[in-house]
Amino acid sequence: MSATKAALAVRSDLETWQELNVAAFLTSGLGTANATVIGEPYVDGSGVEYPPMLAVPIRVFAGDDAALRRALQRALDRDLLVSVYTEHMFATMNDADNRAAVAAYETADLPLVGLAIVGDGKMVDKAFDKLKLHGA
Numbered sequence: 001m002s003a004t005k006a007a008l009a010v011r012s013d014l015e016t017w018q019e020l021n022v023a024a025f026l027t028s029g030l031g032t033a034n035a036t037v038i039g040e041p042y043v044d045g046s047g048v049e050y051p052p053m054l055a056v057p058i059r060v061f062a063g064d065d066a067a068l069r070r071a072l073q074r075a076l077d078r079d080l081l082v083s084v085y086t087e088h089m090f091a092t093m094n095d096a097d098n099r100a101a102v103a104a105y106e107t108a109d110l111p112l113v114g115l116a117i118v119g120d121g122k123m124v125d126k127a128f129d130k131l132k133l134h135g136a
Contacts, residue, residue: 010134
């Protein structure tokens with residue numbers, strides 16, 4: 001088993017504000033579902049404490065709809081922890097509506113705009129093997 005790694009992918013045709021929104025939501029899902037990837041609190045030189053963040057490397061990728069669907073299936077096939085973000089979540093204003101936006105679709109039909117995964121680094125790499133680094 002290789003070191004734990006996290007990665008997220010956003011659909012390449014999103015506006016900047018959408019990419020940032022998707023990345024923030026997806027990353028939050030990884031930490032809440034797997035406490036082992038959360039580090040220790042941060043403390044600055046004045047003694048002010050800040051909450052812990054993910055303590056594992058995270059890479060950001062981009063791809064089209066087909067690439068995101070492929071990555072999702074490969075992540076699920078490898079039993080990796082997955083967070084998803086669908087198109088309809090841009091129009092929701094609360095957690096219940098976000099969950100309903102996901103529940104409205106079968107896995108293969110999710111209108112994905114992003115997904116994040118965490119797990120064994122080699123498995124994460126295999127799930128995202130056809131995606132390009134964001135901005136590359």
